[in-house]
Amino acid sequence: MSDMSNTNDQNNLFERGQSTRERHARLLELPPLPAATAVGPEVCATMRLYLAVWQDLTPTQMWTVSQHAQLCAQCRNEQQMLERAGNLIRHLPVSQPSAHVDQAVMAALTARRNLRPMPVTPIGIRRTHQRRTRMIGSLVAAAILLLALGFAATNFLFPSQQAFALPATLSWNNYVLFHTQTMAGSQGQHYEVTYYQNMSEHVVNEETVQPGKLDLVVVHDQQKSLGLDMMHHVAQWDVTPMSDDGTWFNLQHLREDLQHGSATYLGKDRFRNQDVYRIRYADGHILLLDMDYMPVNVLSSANSTPLYEKVQWLQPSQVASSMWNMDVPSDFRMGQVRKVS
Numbered sequence: 001m002s003d004m005s006n007t008n009d010q011n012n013l014f015e016r017g018q019s020t021r022e023r024h025a026r027l028l029e030l031p032p033l034p035a036a037t038a039v040g041p042e043v044c045a046t047m048r049l050y051l052a053v054w055q056d057l058t059p060t061q062m063w064t065v066s067q068h069a070q071l072c073a074q075c076r077n078e079q080q081m082l083e084r085a086g087n088l089i090r091h092l093p094v095s096q097p098s099a100h101v102d103q104a105v106m107a108a109l110t111a112r113r114n115l116r117p118m119p120v121t122p123i124g125i126r127r128t129h130q131r132r133t134r135m136i137g138s139l140v141a142a143a144i145l146l147l148a149l150g151f152a153a154t155n156f157l158f159p160s161q162q163a164f165a166l167p168a169t170l171s172w173n174n175y176v177l178f179h180t181q182t183m184a185g186s187q188g189q190h191y192e193v194t195y196y197q198n199m200s201e202h203v204v205n206e207e208t209v210q211p212g213k214l215d216l217v218v219v220h221d222q223q224k225s226l227g228l229d230m231m232h233h234v235a236q237w238d239v240t241p242m243s244d245d246g247t248w249f250n251l252q253h254l255r256e257d258l259q260h261g262s263a264t265y266l267g268k269d270r271f272r273n274q275d276v277y278r279i280r281y282a283d284g285h286i287l288l289l290d291m292d293y294m295p296v297n298v299l300s301s302a303n304s305t306p307l308y309e310k311v312q313w314l315q316p317s318q319v320a321s322s323m324w325n326m327d328v329p330s331d332f333r334m335g336q337v338r339k340v341s
Contacts, residue, residue, distance in 0.1 A: 033065075034046055036064045036067035036068045044072060047072070051082055170293050171251070172249070172294070172295075175314060175316075176196055176197065176315070177195070178196050178314050179309075179310060180193065180194050180195070180309045181193045181243065181309065198319075200316075203324045204219070204241065205323040206218045206242060206243065208242045208340055216229055216242075218239050220239075224237065226239070226326045227339075228329070228337070229337040229338055232337075233331055233333065234337050234338075235333070240339075257281065262281070263287075264279065265277070265279055272296075274296070275291055285298055286301075294313055295311060297311050
């Protein structure tokens with residue numbers, strides 16, 4: 001960034017390692033600091049200029065600005081925003097700024113150098129012009145600072161969002177999704193749920209088991225569902241399944257959510273000894289994809305724990321076709337199945 005280095009040699013405003021005297025001399029360009037209890041738009045505008053160069057203020061100036069921020073909600077919000085941005089910057093890894101930042105800084109410096117002095121005018125008008133000129137210079141410096149903070153914070157919070165895209169040829173339809181999950185009933189009892197979904201046929205076989213008390217199989221597609229009480233040989237139509245995972249494992253919805261911004265790519269991570277992509281849904285759940293873009297689990301929005309003990313993608317030939325059968329077995333009677341309470 002040679003152009004930037006040359007500019008820094010000519011403009012002490014952007015040099016590092018300045019002496020205390022040089023930093024304090026820079027403050028002479030700012031308008032006079034109002035009293036902490038002063039009010040009005042001009043007062044707040046001046047206070048925000050001082051907030052933009054907070055590290056260069058004297059202790060007395062810091063105290064005055066802080067006291068004003070305690071009395072003024074807008075200036076307090078500005079102070080908190082700058083503090084959060086500063087914290088983000090301090091924790092950023094060392095990196096090369098984008099060329100866009102260089103261009104913005106150079107444009108701002110050029111605009112500042114192009115300011116021309118006004119012709120000789122009466123003292124009162126000249127002082128007003130000088131204050132405006134000094135304020136413009138300070139605003140340029142503050143704008144450069146905020147631009148750099150915003151650019152760095154964006155890259156810190158969303159480091160790889162633009163680089164991530166699902167392959168156009170990706171499909172989950174040629175598989176059967178299998179997973180196991182432990183769920184809790186309303187009274188704290190635990191159930192083991194085994195789930196199979198034929199992704200191309202949109203048909204599901206779900207079995208919920210509580211040893212010695214419940215064994216319920218629900219087979220359903222997009223039109224109907226059949227519940228089978230395996231312990232009492234009772235069948236019932238229109239039984240609500242224990243879980244509905246269509247949201248987590250719907251590739252079309254995932255593509256649309258990423259496109260519209262309701263799902264956000266969070267970057268790579270490690271999960272159970274494998275590399276994964278992390279995608280956060282709008283409700284806070286995080287979908288984990290392996291390097292082939294196949295789901296490996298979903299993390300809870302509440303505590304980031306995995307929802308499933310096991311997730312596998314099976315070939316249809318590995319699953320018996322009888323899993324999808326919705327004919328009532330001959331040894332079952334129609335009635336009301338026992339459900340999870």
